[in-house]
Amino acid sequence: MREIRIALTGNPNVGKTTLFNALTGSRQHVGNWPGVTVEKKTGRVSHNGYEIEVVDLPGTYSLTAYSADEVVARDYILEERPDVVVQVVDATNLERNLYLTTQVAELGVPMVIALNMADMAEAQGDTIDLARLSEFLEIPVVRTVGTRGEGLDTLLEAAIKEAATSPHHEHTIGYGDDVEATIAMLADALSTDIDLARRYPLRWLAVKLLEGDENVLDKVRGGPALARVESILSSIDSDEYEAMMADKRYEAISAILPQVRKANVRNMSPSDMLDRVVTDRYLGIPIFLALMWGTFQLTFTVAAPFMTMIEAAVGWLAEFVAGSIEPAWLASFLGDGIIGGVGAVVVFLPNIFILFLILAFLEDSGYLARAAFIMDRPLYALGLPGKAFIPMLVGFGCNVPAIMATRSIEGEKDRLLTILVNPFMSCSARLPVYILLAGTFFPEQAGSVVFFLYVLGIAVAIASAKLFRSTILPGEVSPFVMEMPPYRIPTAITSLRHMWSRGSMYIRKAGSIILIGVLVVWALASFPLGVEYGSAESFAGMIGHLLEPLVAPLGFDWKVAVALIFGFIAKEIVVGSLGVLYGTGEETLSSALLADPGLSAAAALALMVFVLLYTPCVAAIGVIRQETGSWKWAGFSVAYGLVVAWLLAFVVGHSAGLFLGGI
Amino acid sequence: MSDTAKLVYGAALGALYLVAGALHILVAVVGPIPGLDALPLTGDPLAGFVMLVVGAVFAAGARNLARDAGEDAIFVSVGVLLSVGFGLVELLALSAAGLDAYLLGGGAGWSVAGLVSPLLYLAVFGAAGYLAWGRKFLRGLSAA
Numbered sequence: 172m173r174e175i176r177i178a179l180t181g182n183p184n185v186g187k188t189t190l191f192n193a194l195t196g197s198r199q200h201v202g203n204w205p206g207v208t209v210e211k212k213t214g215r216v217s218h219n220g221y222e223i224e225v226v227d228l229p230g231t232y233s234l235t236a237y238s239a240d241e242v243v244a245r246d247y248i249l250e251e252r253p254d255v256v257v258q259v260v261d262a263t264n265l266e267r268n269l270y271l272t273t274q275v276a277e278l279g280v281p282m283v284i285a286l287n288m289a290d291m292a293e294a295q296g297d298t299i300d301l302a303r304l305s306e307f308l309e310i311p312v313v314r315t316v317g318t319r320g321e322g323l324d325t326l327l328e329a330a331i332k333e334a335a336t337s338p339h340h341e342h343t344i345g346y347g348d349d350v351e352a353t354i355a356m357l358a359d360a361l362s363t364d365i366d367l368a369r370r371y372p373l374r375w376l377a378v379k380l381l382e383g384d385e386n387v388l389d390k391v392r393g394g395p396a397l398a399r400v401e402s403i404l405s406s407i408d409s410d411e412y413e414a415m416m417a418d419k420r421y422e423a424i425s426a427i428l429p430q431v432r433k434a435n436v437r438n439m440s441p442s443d444m445l446d447r448v449v450t451d452r453y454l455g456i457p458i459f460l461a462l463m464w465g466t467f468q469l470t471f472t473v474a475a476p477f478m479t480m481i482e483a484a485v486g487w488l489a490e491f492v493a494g495s496i497e498p499a500w501l502a503s504f505l506g507d508g509i510i511g512g513v514g515a516v517v518v519f520l521p522n523i524f525i526l527f528l529i530l531a532f533l534e535d536s537g538y539l540a541r542a543a544f545i546m547d548r549p550l551y552a553l554g555l556p557g558k559a560f561i562p563m564l565v566g567f568g569c570n571v572p573a574i575m576a577t578r579s580i581e582g583e584k585d586r587l588l589t590i591l592v593n594p595f596m597s598c599s600a601r602l603p604v605y606i607l608l609a610g611t612f613f614p615e616q617a618g619s620v621v622f623f624l625y626v627l628g629i630a631v632a633i634a635s636a637k638l639f640r641s642t643i644l645p646g647e648v649s650p651f652v653m654e655m656p657p658y659r660i661p662t663a664i665t666s667l668r669h670m671w672s673r674g675s676m677y678i679r680k681a682g683s684i685i686l687i688g689v690l691v692v693w694a695l696a697s698f699p700l701g702v703e704y705g706s707a708e709s710f711a712g713m714i715g716h717l718l719e720p721l722v723a724p725l726g727f728d729w730k731v732a733v734a735l736i737f738g739f740i741a742k743e744i745v746v747g748s749l750g751v752l753y754g755t756g757e758e759t760l761s762s763a764l765l766a767d768p769g770l771s772a773a774a775a776l777a778l779m780v781f782v783l784l785y786t787p788c789v790a791a792i793g794v795i796r797q798e799t800g801s802w803k804w805a806g807f808s809v810a811y812g813l814v815v816a817w818l819l820a821f822v823v824g825h826s827a828g829l830f831l832g833g834i
Numbered sequence: 835m836s837d838t839a840k841l842v843y844g845a846a847l848g849a850l851y852l853v854a855g856a857l858h859i860l861v862a863v864v865g866p867i868p869g870l871d872a873l874p875l876t877g878d879p880l881a882g883f884v885m886l887v888v889g890a891v892f893a894a895g896a897r898n899l900a901r902d903a904g905e906d907a908i909f910v911s912v913g914v915l916l917s918v919g920f921g922l923v924e925l926l927a928l929s930a931a932g933l934d935a936y937l938l939g940g941g942a943g944w945s946v947a948g949l950v951s952p953l954l955y956l957a958v959f960g961a962a963g964y965l966a967w968g969r970k971f972l973r974g975l976s977a978a
Contacts, residue, residue, distance in 0.1 A: 441971065448912040454891060461887040461916070464880050465923045472927035475934040618927070619880040 172217070175334045176224045178251075180244055180275060181259035182268055183230035184540070184656040186287045188212075189665060190259055190317035191227040194327070218327040226253065232267070234274040235382055239578035242386055248278055249371055254334035255281045257326065259317075262292035262299060263657055265432060266424055272308065273344055273420045279372045281333045284312045285326050290319070291657065297432060304431040318662050343374065346419045350412060353403065354378060360399035367394055382416060383409035442658045446541065455545035460626070462533070467625065468618040470526045471606060477521035485514035486759075503704060504693065507751055512689025515750030515760060516681050516743045519603035524674045526599060527568065531669035535661035539564060544655065553633045554640030556580055556648050559589040563632065566596030567625070568673050570791040573598075574798055584646045588639055590798055591808055592632040594787035595815075597625050599677065600742035604782045607746055611761040612772040620776075624783050631784060631815060680741060688737050688744040692751045695733075705730075705752045725781065725820045726774025726834040728767075735781070741788050773834040777824025785816035837899055837907060840967075844896035844910035847917065847959055851889030854952040858882025874950045881953060888916045888956075911971045914963040921957020928954070 181187045195214025212227035228247055229240035248256055258275055260268040275282060284305075292299060305312040311329045315322035345351065357377035362368050367376070367390060379387040380400060391400050449458055489510045496502040533539050542564070547557030558580050566573035573593050580586040597605075605624055609617040640646075695711035702708040707716060707729065714736065715729025722732050734748035746760075753763040764770055770778075786809045787795065796805040828834035854875075861867060862879035895909030928951065 444908040445912065448891065448909055451894075454887070454894065457883075457887045457890070458916070461884045461920070464884055465920055468923055468927050473930045475930050476937070479934050615876070616878055619878050622880055 172220055172222050174222045174224070175254040175331065176226065177330050178226045178228055178248060178253040178256045179259060180228045180248070180256055180271070181230060182232055182261065182271055185230070185259045185261040185268065186317040187230060187259040188227060190285060190287060190315060191225060192668060193317050193320045194323055195225050216327070218324070219331065221331055223327065223330070231271065233271060235379070235384055245278070248275070248280055253280070255283055255330045257283045257285055257330055259285045259287050262286045262289045263295060263297070265428060266421070269424045270420055272310070273423065276308070276310065277343060277372070277375050277378060279375070281336065282310050283326065283329045283333050284308070284310055285315045285322070286312055287315045287317050289314045290316045300431045304427070307427045307431065318665060344420055344423050346416050350381065350415060353381060353407060353412070356403055357381065357400060360396045360403060361391070363399070364391070364394040364396040367391065367396065378416065380404060381407070381409060382413040445658060446655065449538070449541050450545050456549070459542050459545060463625065464619070464622045466526065466529045467622045469529060470522050470602070471618045471621055474521035474525050478518050481518045481520065485510060485518060489514065503697065507704065507754060508690055508693030509686065511750045512693065512747040513681055513686055515747045516603060516685050519606060520677065522602055522606055523599050523677045524670055526602065527673045528666060528670040530567065531666040532661050535659065535666055535669070537656045537658045540655050550633070551648055553637045554648060555588060555592070555633065555636045556582065556585045559585070562589055562593055563596050563629070566593050566598060568599055569676065570594050570596065570598045570787060571794050574791065574794045577798065584644045585648060587799060587804065588636055588644050590795055591639060591804065592635045594791055594808060594812060595628045595632040595635065595784060597628040597783055598742070600788065601782055603743055603746045605779050607760065608764070608775045608779050611764050612775040620779070624779055627780065628783050631819070635811070635815070680743065684741050685743050685747060688740045689747040689751055692733070692737055692744070692748045696751055705754050711752060725777045725817070726771060726824050727778060728769040731770070731778060735785065738782065739786055739789065741790070742782060745782055771828070771831065771834055773824050773828035773831045776827045777820040777834065780823045781816045781820040784812060784819060786812045840907040840910050841896050841899040843963060844892045844899065844907070844913065847913065847956070848889050848893030848896055850956055850959070851885045851892060854956060855882045855885030855889055858885060858952070874952065876951065884920055885952060885956070888913060888920060891916060910963070911968060914960050914968040915972070917957050917960025918964050918968070920953050921960060924951055924953040924957070
């Protein structure tokens, strides 16, 4: 069986990942690109005697090194040399998508175009002549509908055929006499660098140098061509050249499109009409907040019966272990430690999955892109770029990928600012704490309490951004450019797949870091030998009592102090630790918390605020260190979070205490 | 349905949602109001906020239709979708709470009377609009 490698490239939101999933099914592997934290997805598919490896490259609008995603995508194509590059093109937006085509084609690699979302273009009344488009571009074009798996076989056959065809020639855009003369001079200079010339197409290098691409200039540095290249570049205005070259690319696209596409022109599509409401100057943000409220209402309430079932199962298991296992320490280890601790966390799986399902639905429908648009104005006014909203939304799931997602933000200060405020976005790991405490102390308004916490997190993030922008990170905010994808009715399969992809991470955490965390808490609560489990004389009690003075003003006792310490490893462990320290699983933890005279409703509210804002978890700190390249910023994030959490928990707790009868 | 009918419908639903939302928030702030005991107001200020938002969308639609802004009652159509959507959220939430309380023995404080929630019964009027023309709007959206 022959093997070939296909790289999938394309703009964001063109259905690239859907096509990747449809092609590779369950034969996928997710990791990171070497040296960077951009996600790398690979999968395999067999077709007509070929074993095909499919690599899903990050979505990019161009191949100029504006962001890490773009560098990863083009470096893979140039340095790993896949047998074929398949560019996924959104058939409803050919102009923008073909801009990337002109750049990929310049790399001189075998290429196939998957004209995706063809059904939507047809539903709009557009007709695209695939044969003529292929003829003009000199690239095979295949009609696909990723959501329904249409055109996949034809696409694979075209890719196999293209991989076997040789030689390939570079597809070039004519940039006009002046630019072409400079390209020729640069290419000539670059040809003196044998190593560079062997690895990269010289014309492409020259084009990128004219566009002021620092990443390419770095490749030239240290080589024999540098002096001549710098001399040529010093004689031109690279901004002007970049603009002229972009114009020429769009000119070429404009020349082709009328000959291959008949677009249905209407006054205003239903999608445009809907945008008038959801992006309305006055109603846009309230509608977004209302939808978020609905999301958390469903997350809290619909999960309740499922939680009850899991609670019952965990309770039965704990009882079974306690009653049938000897010696007593082993029963305690299994019952109080593993089942009590991990069970207290696992019980929140339904909430996590429902939240991710709703977020996937909103994202797949195209609404979240509108949410980013409407949030741009307030974010910009407060010193954050509009693009920061996407990492902030991703932060609702997990801050680790959210911090990685800041790589799409061009300005270094904008990016650092977004990284520093991201931990205030309430990740799903904090949800179990809210659900436990809100459900216990505020059963009638639990959904609204959780919503309040999410809004508080956003408010603190924005206020912190304003503070940082006016003090430690001064400067102008980058302008926001983002395309609005058309609205779609999400398919159940796609949304469920997204839900599983994000939610399964929580299950893996429960079986690894959370398990280890609760076992450490169990050991600290059980030793030294002979002390009562979880008592003040245990190691956990000693640590808790040592820290109690720091958290006593917030209404927390030593047990909460210990739980917060272990929440530093992963926020879910706060609940697991409380389950262990109160000697219960989640089933009776609510009752135990209510019965504890040391924890009032106001203190519970303060605890939720503290958990929302205090130090990021270990994984998030590691990623902050990696993305900022500095322990200084990671340390700053921890210290700032702790101070803000303490102050706000104090204010909220004591304010609530005025209405709820004291903290 | 004519634009005039949509205008009247939007204005009526807008007023109902705005009043219900305002009362909800009022009850949340000052506690039970004498004379309004018969109304099932939960006192959840955020549910009140959501009703105000839906009401504002309907009201904006009615105003635009009155001014003949030439936008095919888009705000009223979105109001209908929001009304039905939040009605479904409320229905799912109440059903799940009922299932949890009666079949599984979990939860607390659930009663049949709780089903008479403003977000739920106002959604019945929203559903009427959905059946009259909202479905067509949604189909047009998914085909776009």
